[in-house]
Amino acid sequence: MPVEQQEAPRVPTPGTIMVDTNNGRLGEFRGLAGPYWALRPVCGGTEWEAEPGHLREATPAERLRAQNARCNARSRGEVL
Template sequence: MVDIGHDNRVGEFRGRTGPYWSLRPMRGGTEWDAEPEHVRPADPIERLRAENARCNARSRGEFL
């Protein structure tokens, strides 16, 4: 998912928190709340970039 309300951050949908959606960065890290009207599905290139960043983080031994 892409949060256009937070600089087009790409994250995985984790659930709902009241009126907000919880998203988590693809590389791991702290979840953030996003307004559902500011979230859209990631297009193929955005998904590829996020998956590549996740693989690179994993190869460096970063926690996911």
């Protein structure tokens, strides 16, 4: 019986909003970090690394919510 190989996930464009299914956090894709993908919180903060298999692109509603949170943070002076 042949061993099936999983296809490697497509690397997103930097800036793509992703959901880390391990912790439910939304982050902006920043780039590759070895075998992991680097994400930055949409409203700023410390980057984290996640396994590509645990990430998915955000839905339109999730992207809108993240963009709205960023705008609100900017209006409060929390994000440049």
